Amino acid sequence: MVPSVMTGTRRFLIAILLPPLAGAFVTHLNWSPGRVLPTSFEASSSYLKPKIPGPTTVLQSQRLTVEVDASLDDEKVRALFAWIARAYAGEYEYNNLMLAIAAIFGNLPPDSEPVLLAEKALKLLPEDAEETPCGEPFSLYERESNSLGAMGAAQWSGRWKTRPHALLQIQNLTHVDEWIKGLPRGCRRTLKRAVALEEGGNFTVRTLPIYGNQPAPHSCLAHFRCVVAHEVRLLANARDGADVSDFFSALGEAVGRYMGTTRMAGEIREYSNSTTGKVIAVAHEVRKGRTTRGQWFYCTDEAAKNYIWFHSVYDLVRRSIEADGVDVVDLGPSGSDAFSELKERYGFLSVDDWPAVADYEGPFWYNQTGTPKKGLTGLASFLERQLGID
Numbered sequence: 001m002v003p004s005v006m007t008g009t010r011r012f013l014i015a016i017l018l019p020p021l022a023g024a025f026v027t028h029l030n031w032s033p034g035r036v037l038p039t040s041f042e043a044s045s046s047y048l049k050p051k052i053p054g055p056t057t058v059l060q061s062q063r064l065t066v067e068v069d070a071s072l073d074d075e076k077v078r079a080l081f082a083w084i085a086r087a088y089a090g091e092y093e094y095n096n097l098m099l100a101i102a103a104i105f106g107n108l109p110p111d112s113e114p115v116l117l118a119e120k121a122l123k124l125l126p127e128d129a130e131e132t133p134c135g136e137p138f139s140l141y142e143r144e145s146n147s148l149g150a151m152g153a154a155q156w157s158g159r160w161k162t163r164p165h166a167l168l169q170i171q172n173l174t175h176v177d178e179w180i181k182g183l184p185r186g187c188r189r190t191l192k193r194a195v196a197l198e199e200g201g202n203f204t205v206r207t208l209p210i211y212g213n214q215p216a217p218h219s220c221l222a223h224f225r226c227v228v229a230h231e232v233r234l235l236a237n238a239r240d241g242a243d244v245s246d247f248f249s250a251l252g253e254a255v256g257r258y259m260g261t262t263r264m265a266g267e268i269r270e271y272s273n274s275t276t277g278k279v280i281a282v283a284h285e286v287r288k289g290r291t292t293r294g295q296w297f298y299c300t301d302e303a304a305k306n307y308i309w310f311h312s313v314y315d316l317v318r319r320s321i322e323a324d325g326v327d328v329v330d331l332g333p334s335g336s337d338a339f340s341e342l343k344e345r346y347g348f349l350s351v352d353d354w355p356a357v358a359d360y361e362g363p364f365w366y367n368q369t370g371t372p373k374k375g376l377t378g379l380a381s382f383l384e385r386q387l388g389i390d
């Protein structure tokens with residue numbers, strides 16, 4: 001085992017092996033025992049999961065030691081997005097997340113192969129990548145089936161039990177204020193601030209429906225930035241002593257989550273800073289049966305300080321109360337972490353047998369024309385049984 005080397009607060013040394021003509025393998029100097037590190041990813045798998053490093057039999061490899069600066073900036077995230085776009089396009093030499101990280105966050109020589117790969121990827125990235133959706137144009141049917149597992153279909157289709165969900169029952173509420181009235185004082189104050197920021201024009205919210213046979217509206221660089229910033233804040237900056245494997249894990253998680261959310265159905269709520277015009281948060285909601293699900297939420301550090309998550313929950317509850325046919329707002333799995341406690345303070349109780357309360361039996365619901373549109377109920381419920389995974 002090579003000793004761990006840390007050379008500064010956010011700087012780490014890693015060693016990479018560059019086999020000629022055969023991709024690259026990366027080993028760690030900063031290895032923490034018991035950790036699974038992402039070394040590569042598969043652009044085509046339905047869920048992008050980091051591969052577990054196995055023994056590598058590399059002949060004639062070139063060993064390089066790289067110093068990685070585990071901090072994010074706009075250019076690095078753009079370069080990472082460009083790299084992933086090449087992997088998506090099926091270029092196998094890009095199918096290695098660790099190499100991407102070494103090339104983009106490391107101090108490799110400008111003429112080294114990984115750096116040249118990163119530059120080539122950047123050249124191929126369209127100018128308008130920031131706001132132009134570039135994901136795969138999945139059909140609505142594919143999007144619905146991609147959504148089911150993450151929504152917890154395993155439990156409502158009777159396959160197996162998932163974690164408890166955080167639920168708010170709204171069937172007896174006629175106005176969002178009736179929900180707020182029952183919350184602790186601190187929560188009421190937080191929601192008031194969140195709403196005041198929106199009313200004061202500090203941020204703007206746009207609703208972007210996800211359509212079938214088109215790239216998802218959030219499959220663009222501006223939204224990818226939110227996912228990366230969010231995961232790095234949660235995983236890599238969360239504790240003192242976070243190391244290079246936390247950074248790798250955070251980036252691997254971000255790439256996987258970005259791919260996951262952009263394959264699914266539902267609706268995107270996009271938050272932008274009205275001064276800078278920058279996208280600062282993305283909330284992904286899905287409505288099925290008599291339930292609305294606040295499913296994915298990612299935001300920049302700036303948005304995290306500006307109550308955006310609270311606003312997104314407030315607004316989801318408000319719209320769900322105003323909508324016909326919604327009984328429950330579901331904020332998804334809850335366990336014993338601080339986040340579950342937070343949801344509970346806002347009235348979202350952790351329910352073990354959550355499908356008994358949150359009705360997911362009906363079709364997916366779309367607000368494309370303002371009238372409910374029937375999803376592929378028969379096939380989808382068949383898939384719920386076939387593919388129920390959480």
Ligand SMILES: *[C@@H]1O[C@H](CO)[C@@H](O)[C@H](O)[C@H]1NC(C)=O
Pocket residue numbers: 169170171172
């Ligand atoms: C809603 O009101 C009805 C009638 O008063 C009551 O039976 C039911 O328990 C209430 N549901 C909730 C979730 O509060």
Ligand SMILES: *[C@@H]1O[C@H](CO)[C@@H](O)[C@H](O)[C@H]1NC(C)=O
Pocket residue numbers: 200201202306
């Ligand atoms: C919101 O906008 C107002 C007016 O532009 C400004 O005075 C205030 O500082 C902003 N608040 C935040 C939290 O950015």
Ligand SMILES: *[C@@H]1O[C@H](CO)[C@@H](O)[C@H](O)[C@H]1NC(C)=O
Pocket residue numbers: 197202203273274275276280302303306
């Ligand atoms: C918007 O950006 C400005 C300038 O960076 C910042 O001062 C402000 O806090 C941001 N507002 C929100 C709501 O994030």
Ligand SMILES: *[C@@H]1O[C@H](CO)[C@@H](O)[C@H](O)[C@H]1NC(C)=O
Pocket residue numbers: 319322323324367370
């Ligand atoms: C549906 O879309 C319309 C127009 O954008 C909006 O006013 C309405 O609130 C939406 N309804 C729901 C239930 O989201």
